Amino acid sequence: MESEIAIEYKNVTKRFAGNQYDSVKNVSLRVEAGTIVTILGTSGSGKTTLLKLTNRIYDLTSGDIEYYGQSISALPVNEYRRKLGYVIQQAGLFPHWTVAENIATIPQMLRWPKDKIRERVLELMQMVELDPDTYYSRYPRQLSGGQQQRVGIARALAAKPSVMLMDEPFGAIDALTRENLQNALIKLQRDIHNTILFVTHDVQEAFKLAHKVIVMDKGEIQQYDTPYNIISAPANDFVRKLVSTGDFYDKFRVLTVTNLIEAASAEEIRTGPRISDQTFLNDALGEFLRRGGEYLIVETEDGKIRGKISYNKIRQLACNGVSK
Ligand SMILES: Nc1ncnc2c1ncn2[C@@H]1O[C@H](COP(=O)(O)OP(=O)(O)O)[C@@H](O)[C@H]1O
Numbered sequence: 001m002e003s004e005i006a007i008e009y010k011n012v013t014k015r016f017a018g019n020q021y022d023s024v025k026n027v028s029l030r031v032e033a034g035t036i037v038t039i040l041g042t043s044g045s046g047k048t049t050l051l052k053l054t055n056r057i058y059d060l061t062s063g064d065i066e067y068y069g070q071s072i073s074a075l076p077v078n079e080y081r082r083k084l085g086y087v088i089q090q091a092g093l094f095p096h097w098t099v100a101e102n103i104a105t106i107p108q109m110l111r112w113p114k115d116k117i118r119e120r121v122l123e124l125m126q127m128v129e130l131d132p133d134t135y136y137s138r139y140p141r142q143l144s145g146g147q148q149q150r151v152g153i154a155r156a157l158a159a160k161p162s163v164m165l166m167d168e169p170f171g172a173i174d175a176l177t178r179e180n181l182q183n184a185l186i187k188l189q190r191d192i193h194n195t196i197l198f199v200t201h202d203v204q205e206a207f208k209l210a211h212k213v214i215v216m217d218k219g220e221i222q223q224y225d226t227p228y229n230i231i232s233a234p235a236n237d238f239v240r241k242l243v244s245t246g247d248f249y250d251k252f253r254v255l256t257v258t259n260l261i262e263a264a265s266a267e268e269i270r271t272g273p274r275i276s277d278q279t280f281l282n283d284a285l286g287e288f289l290r291r292g293g294e295y296l297i298v299e300t301e302d303g304k305i306r307g308k309i310s311y312n313k314i315r316q317l318a319c320n321g322v323s324k
């Protein structure tokens with residue numbers, strides 16, 4: 001299936017009044033519908049500006065942004081914003097509203113019927129894994145940071161936006177909770193196939209979540225590619241340093257076998273041991289070490305064959321994937 005383009009940036013530049021430099025400089029790229037794209041860069045690299053240009057909080061200095069092929073400047077701004085969900089670091093919940101009321105903000109505004117709103121709130125709470133029996137009528141201050149962020153995500157998803165813009169949503173959250181939220185987001189996106197643009201300065205998070213990563217520095221795109229391609233072939237010194245810094249993750253814990261799939265023969269498919277396409281590379285390596293053998297057959301959750309993964313490929317990545 002040809003993939004649809006949800007958002008396209010065409011030579012997008014933003015210079016704030018009074019600045020001598022471009023905060024976003026000549027950015028051109030396409031975001032495929034139904035994928036998670038992370039925007040990775042250090043503080044001040046222009047990540048937030050790029051998101052705020054996308055939801056029209058800021059106007060472009062030059063260039064254009066298209067939403068499903070239409071220039072966003074030509075769309076009525078409120079109508080356009082309703083197609084987007086926006087989640088920021090501090091969930092920004094209304095303190096005097098319950099969880100349910102917070103999640104229902106947009107449906108209320110759109111005057112959905114009461115029972116439809118309630119149904120949607122319950123559905124969303126399941127989606128973000130907050131038990132309605134416990135949390136429906138709680139207030140934000142009665143929730144942990146991670147739970148508040150779940151409510152923020154549910155609220156942003158309420159009116160079924162096709163694109164979610166998330167600006168360091170897990171930035172202020174402890175490591176363990178953060179990992180849970182990342183996993184919940186991955187699962188949720190797999191279920192509803194929405195498009196997510198996710199800003200982070202955390203390399204591990206960027207690579208773990210993304211189908212594709214935008215690496216930014218000084219307002220410019222340094223590389224835009226899959227995690228695997230970025231790790232195995234950094235485009236320049238900046239990217240190379242970024243993916244080999246001290247706080248960088250163990251790549252085997254964030255890349256899945258999906259990144260290394262090759263075509264398998266009918267014979268291989270018939271006889272080969274199976275492994276899920278969600279398996280992280282370190283677990284796949286474990287399988288190889290346990291079983292021996294040269295390859296494993298990769299299948300989806302519902303048993304569709306995607307190809308094979310070979311021991312050699314994993315070894316290659318281990319040996320020369322990231323140059324220090
Ligand atoms: N409203 C603004 N007015 C002037 N300069 C700004 C404004 N917002 C951001 N900038 C500047 O643009 C650059 C990029 O900022 P930002 O997009 O917030 O970076 P990031 O989100 O990657 O940390 C920074 O140098 C910042 O100081």
Ligand SMILES: [Mg+2]
Pocket residue numbers: 047048049
């Ligand atoms: Mg920012």
